[in-house]
Amino acid sequence: MTKVAVQFTLNGQExxxxxxxxxxxxxxxxxxxxxxxxxxxCHQGTCxxxxxxxxxxPRLSCLTLAERCTGKEVTxxxxxxxxxxxxxxxxxxMEGFAAQCGFCTPGMILAAxxxxxxxxxxxxxDVIDAISGNIxxxxxxxxxxxxxxxxAEQLRGKKKNA
Amino acid sequence: xEYRKEYFSDARREDLTEVGVTRQRSDVLGHVTGKTQYYAxxxxxxxxxxxxxxSPHHHARIKSIDISKALKVPGVVRILSAKDVPQNIYTILxxxxxEPNDEPVLAFDKxxxxxxxxxxxxxxSEQAALAGVAKVKVAYEELPAxxxxxxxxxxxxxxxxxxxxxxxxxxxxxxCRRVRFGNVEEGFAEADHVxxxxxxxxxxxxxxxxxxxxxxxxxxxxxxxxxxxxxALYFTLDNSALILNSPFHKLRLIxxxxxxxxxxxxDVITEPIAFLSxxxxxxxxxxxxxxxxxxxxxxxxxxxxxxxxDGVTKDGRILAxxxxxxxxxxxxSRHSPYGTTKAAAHMPGPYTIPHVWVDxxxxxxxxTPSSAMRGFGVTIGDFALEVQMDKLxxxxxxxxxxxxxxxxxxDGDMKAHRKEVQGAALVECVKAAADLAHWPIGERYKAMxxxxxxx
Amino acid sequence: MTATLLAAKQPRAVPGLQAKGGTVxxxxxxxxxxxxxxxxxxxxxxxxDGLGLDRIEVKGKKATLGALVTMASIARDRRLKFLHPVAxxxxxxxxxxMATIGGNLFAPAPYGDMAVALVALDAEVALHDGKAxxxxxxxxxxxxxxxxxRAFVTGVSFAxxxxxDFRYTKIIRRKPVSASVVTIAALLPxxxxxxxSARIALGAMAPHAVRARKAELALEGKAxxxxxxxxxxxxxxxxxAPADDAYATxxxxxxxxxxxxxxxxxxxx
Numbered sequence: 060m061t062k063v064a065v066q067f068t069l070n071g072q073e074x075x076x077x078x079x080x081x082x083x084x085x086x087x088x089x090x091x092x093x094x095x096x097x098x099x100x101c102h103q104g105t106c107x108x109x110x111x112x113x114x115x116x117p118r119l120s121c122l123t124l125a126e127r128c129t130g131k132e133v134t135x136x137x138x139x140x141x142x143x144x145x146x147x148x149x150x151x152x153m154e155g156f157a158a159q160c161g162f163c164t165p166g167m168i169l170a171a172x173x174x175x176x177x178x179x180x181x182x183x184x185d186v187i188d189a190i191s192g193n194i195x196x197x198x199x200x201x202x203x204x205x206x207x208x209x210x211a212e213q214l215r216g217k218k219k220n221a
Numbered sequence: 222x223e224y225r226k227e228y229f230s231d232a233r234r235e236d237l238t239e240v241g242v243t244r245q246r247s248d249v250l251g252h253v254t255g256k257t258q259y260y261a262x263x264x265x266x267x268x269x270x271x272x273x274x275x276s277p278h279h280h281a282r283i284k285s286i287d288i289s290k291a292l293k294v295p296g297v298v299r300i301l302s303a304k305d306v307p308q309n310i311y312t313i314l315x316x317x318x319x320e321p322n323d324e325p326v327l328a329f330d331k332x333x334x335x336x337x338x339x340x341x342x343x344x345x346s347e348q349a350a351l352a353g354v355a356k357v358k359v360a361y362e363e364l365p366a367x368x369x370x371x372x373x374x375x376x377x378x379x380x381x382x383x384x385x386x387x388x389x390x391x392x393x394x395x396x397c398r399r400v401r402f403g404n405v406e407e408g409f410a411e412a413d414h415v416x417x418x419x420x421x422x423x424x425x426x427x428x429x430x431x432x433x434x435x436x437x438x439x440x441x442x443x444x445x446x447x448x449x450x451x452x453a454l455y456f457t458l459d460n461s462a463l464i465l466n467s468p469f470h471k472l473r474l475i476x477x478x479x480x481x482x483x484x485x486x487x488d489v490i491t492e493p494i495a496f497l498s499x500x501x502x503x504x505x506x507x508x509x510x511x512x513x514x515x516x517x518x519x520x521x522x523x524x525x526x527x528x529x530x531d532g533v534t535k536d537g538r539i540l541a542x543x544x545x546x547x548x549x550x551x552x553x554s555r556h557s558p559y560g561t562t563k564a565a566a567h568m569p570g571p572y573t574i575p576h577v578w579v580d581x582x583x584x585x586x587x588x589t590p591s592s593a594m595r596g597f598g599v600t601i602g603d604f605a606l607e608v609q610m611d612k613l614x615x616x617x618x619x620x621x622x623x624x625x626x627x628x629x630x631x632d633g634d635m636k637a638h639r640k641e642v643q644g645a646a647l648v649e650c651v652k653a654a655a656d657l658a659h660w661p662i663g664e665r666y667k668a669m670x671x672x673x674x675x676x
Numbered sequence: 677m678t679a680t681l682l683a684a685k686q687p688r689a690v691p692g693l694q695a696k697g698g699t700v701x702x703x704x705x706x707x708x709x710x711x712x713x714x715x716x717x718x719x720x721x722x723x724x725d726g727l728g729l730d731r732i733e734v735k736g737k738k739a740t741l742g743a744l745v746t747m748a749s750i751a752r753d754r755r756l757k758f759l760h761p762v763a764x765x766x767x768x769x770x771x772x773x774m775a776t777i778g779g780n781l782f783a784p785a786p787y788g789d790m791a792v793a794l795v796a797l798d799a800e801v802a803l804h805d806g807k808a809x810x811x812x813x814x815x816x817x818x819x820x821x822x823x824x825x826r827a828f829v830t831g832v833s834f835a836x837x838x839x840x841d842f843r844y845t846k847i848i849r850r851k852p853v854s855a856s857v858v859t860i861a862a863l864l865p866x867x868x869x870x871x872x873s874a875r876i877a878l879g880a881m882a883p884h885a886v887r888a889r890k891a892e893l894a895l896e897g898k899a900x901x902x903x904x905x906x907x908x909x910x911x912x913x914x915x916x917a918p919a920d921d922a923y924a925t926x927x928x929x930x931x932x933x934x935x936x937x938x939x940x941x942x943x944x945x
Contacts, residue, residue, distance in 0.1 A: 061680060079346075081679025081721065083708065095262035096255025098480070100430045101512035102712035104705055108430050110770055116748070117770040122708040124701075126681050127723070136255035149253040153245065161252030162430040162480030168253065170769065191853040192768015196430050196481045348678060351714030511713065 070138030096136035107193035110166035155206035159197035265505035272350035276332035280366035291356035296349025303329035323384035324553035333552035336518035366587035370547035390583035398565035400579035402637035408541025408576030412532030420605035424521035431480020434509035437499035484593035522594035541576035551590035563598030577637035645671035690828035691806030703774035743778030792879035796861035799834035881916035909934035
C-alpha cells in the first residue's frame with residue numbers, strides 16, 4: 060500500500076499527512092485527521108452528507124481524492140466556530156429546529172455557507188438550489204430553508220452595523 | 222400555537238409548564254458544531270472491515286460455499302460462515318414469547334431473499350474485503366420464487382420459510398390474527414349499500430442519511446464493546462448474547478445518536494456477526510451498510526394488501542366492516558408477526574361499528590424481510606381505512622368530516638376488541654381541524670361530542 | 677483504497693497509459709464512486725489537470741469547451757446562457773463543481789444530460805488517439821464509445837444557436853434534482869417560419885444520448901404548430917431502447933417521452 064504525502068490548508072491551518080494513494084478526502088478527514096463532522100452517507104456523491112468547502116466551492120469529499128487537495132483550502136464544520144462563537148448559520152439552525160438526527164447538518168450548513176458567501180441576499184429558490192445536493196430525511200427541509208434565510212438576514216444586519 | 226381550551230375544559234389542567242412551550246433540543250448544539258458523536262465517529266488501530274457475501278438469487282438452495290480463493294486475497298484476514306456462528310439463528314421476538322425463530326445469521330442450506338447474508342469477509346481494508354467477497358464461490362440451485370402475498374398463500378406456492386413449514390405465521394394455532402364482533406353478514410343484509418375496495422402499498426425504505434452499522438472492539442477483561450446505531454440497544458444486547466452463547470455482561474453496548482432510524486434500525490442484523498468477528502480475530506471490526514445495501518437489504522416497511530368490505534345505511538352509519546389484510550413479511554419474521562397483531566388491533570379504525578370481522582395475515586414471500594417504520598403495523602391500515610371512509614361518505618352523499626364525526630367512537634361504546642372506549646377525542650379533533658381549515662360542518666355535527674352519543 | 681495517481685504531461689500520452697490499464701479521471705464523480713464500491717477501475721488514475729483543458733472559448737458563433745470544463749463553469753459563463761438550464765439540471769452545486777463535459781460523455785444512462793444537449797447541438801468531439809488529434813461528430817463518438825475507450829477526449833465544440841431555437845427539459849421524479857426519467861434537447865432552427873434541420877436528442881432512452889430521427893422528419897419543413905408537434909410526438913420513442921432502473925421502467929419512459937416532447941415544443945418560442 061503506497062503512502063502519499065498530502066498537504067493542504069484545513070480550517071485555516073496547514074496540515075500534512077501520509078495517506079494511502081487513491082484514498083478520498085473523506086477518509087483522510089475522518090481516519091487520519093480526527094475530524095468527524097464530515098459524514099459518510101452513500102460514498103457515491105448522491106446524499107451530500109460529506110460536503111466540505113474547497114477554495115470557496117461546495118465539494119463532495121467522498122468523491123474527492125485527498126491527493127488532489129494539495130495546496131487547496133479546505134473547510135469543514137469544525138472550522139466554522141471561531142473562538143467558541145457560533146456562525147449565524149449554526150445559530151439559526153439551532154433556533155429554527157433545522158436539525159433532528161443531525162447527520163445531514165454539517166453538509167447542509169457548509170452548502171448554505173457557500174451560498175451566503177457569494178450571495179448575501181438569496182431568494183428561497185436560491186437556497187433550495189444551494190442545498191439541492193443535500194438529503195435530509197428528518198426535517199422535511201422547510202426548517203432548513205428558513206434557517207438559511209434567517210442567517211442571511213442576520214449576516215446582512217451584521218454587515219450594516221459593522 | 223393555539224390552545225383549544227373549549228374542548229374537555231373540565232378535564233384540563235392549568236398548571237402545565239412544558240406543554241405548548243418551545244424547548245430547544247438537548248442535542249442540537251452538538252449537531253450544528255459537528256460534535257455529536259455517531260457510532261462511526263471513532264478510529265481504532267487495526268480495524269478490520271467486514272463486507273458480506275450476499276445471495277444474488279431470490280430463492281435458492283446453497284450447494285456449496287468455497288472460500289479458498291477469497292482467503293488468498295491480500296488483506297483478507299478471515300472469512301466467517303454459518304458453522305462459525307454459535308447459535309446461528311435470530312431470536313428477535315422470542316424475547317416476548319413470539320416464536321418460532323426463523324432466520325439464520327448466516328445462510329447455510331438455503332437463501333430466501335436477494336441480498337441474504339451468507340459469508341462475512343474480514344479484511345484490513347474495504348477494498349481488500351470487497352475483493353475477497355468477489356472471490357467467494359457459492360454454488361446455488363435456483364428455486365421458484367413467490368413475490369405476492371396472495372400468491373404465497375395459494376396451495377402449491379413455493380415454500381419460503383421451512384421454519385414455519387408454511388407461508389404464513391401461525392397465531393396460537395390460527396392462520397391469521399382474527400377479530401370477530403357481531404355478525405357481518407347480518408350487518409351487510411341490513412345495510413342500504415355494500416361496497417368492497419382493495420388498497421395496497423409497496424415496501425417503503427426509510428433511507429436514513431446514516432446507513433446501518435456498528436463497530437465492535439475487544440475491550441478489557443474479555444469483554445467486547447459495540448458502538449452501534451441501533452434504535453434498540455437492549456434488543457441488540459439480548460439477541461447478540463443469545464446468538465453468541467455469551468453471558469450478557471461480556472457485551473457492552475454503546476449507543477448514541479442515530480443518524481435517522483424511523484424504525485429501520487431495530488433488526489439487530491449487523492451487531493451479532495460483528496461481535497463474533499471481533500471475538501474470533503481479537504481485532505476491532507466495522508460492519509457498515511453501503512447505500513446500496515441500505516436500500517435493498519435493510520428492512521423496509523412491509524407492503525400490505527387490504528380488502529375492506531363495508532355495509533352502510535343511507536343515513537351514513539357503518540353497520541358492518543369486513544377486513545382482509547395481508548402483511549408482506551418478506552422471507553423472515555423479524556417483527557412482522559407483532560406488526561400484524563398491531564394491524565388487527567387497529568381495525569376497524571376509531572369508529573363504532575356493530576359488526577366487525579378482521580383477518581390479518583403475516584405472509585412470507587421471497588422479498589427483503591420487512592420490519593418497523595413509523596406507525597408500525599398501523600400506518601398503511603390507516604391509509605386504507607380513511608380512503609374508504611371518504612368513499613363511503615361520497616356514496617351516501619355526506620360530507621366526509623361529518624361522516625367521521627357521526628361514526629366516531631364515543632366513551633362507553635364497546636369496541637370490536639371487547640374493550641370499552643375511554644377518553645375518546647376523535648370528534649373534537651375533527652371539529653378543530655375543520656375549523657382551522659375553514660371547512661364548514663353542520664350544526665348538528667358541531668353539537669356532537671366524544672363524551673357521549675347524542676340521542 | 678489503493679490507487680496510484682499519475683499526471684499526464686500531454687494529451688498524446690494518455691491513450692498509451694489507458695492501453696496499459698490506466699483510467700482518466702476528470703471530476704471523479706464516476707471513477708471515485710466506482711473505487712468506493714470496489715469496481716475494477718484501471719490503475720493508475722490518470723490526472724489530466726494542467727493540460728489547459730478547462731477553458732471555454734467563444735470565437736464568433738463557435739464555442740470550444742475543453743474536456744475539463746465543469747458544469748459549474750458553464751453555468752457561470754454568460755456567453756453560454758442557453759446551456760445554463762442543462763448544466764444546472766446536473767446534480768447539486770457540489771456535483772456541478774466537479775462534473776466535467778468530458779466525463780458527461782462517458783456517463784451511462786440515466787446520466788449524461790449534457791451529452792444530450794450536445795447531440796442536439798451537433799457538437800464535435802476533439803480527441804487524441806495516441807498518434808494524432810482527431811475530430812468526430814459527437815453522435816459517432818457515442819455510438820463507438822466502447823471502441824474508443826482508450827482515446828482521450830480533449831474537448832467539444834459546437835455552433836452557438838439562436839437562443840430561441842434551443843429547448844431542453846429533464847424529467848425527474850424527485851425535485852429539485854435527480855437522475856433522468858427522460859431528457860429531451862431540441863434544436864429547431866427556422867427559415868421563413870418553417871423548421872429547417874431540426875435536431876432532437878433524447879437521454880435515458882438508450883444506453884447513451886440518441887437522436888429522435890423520426891420525430892425530426894415529422895417536423896422538417898413544417899411550421900412549429902399543433903399538428904407538426906403531434907406528429908413528432910407520436911414517433912419520438914421509435915427506435916429507442918430505454919432501460920428499467922430505480923427511477924423508471926422502460927415502459928414508463930416510452931409512455932411519457934411523447935407527452936414531454938409535446939410540452940417542450942408547445943412552449944411559446
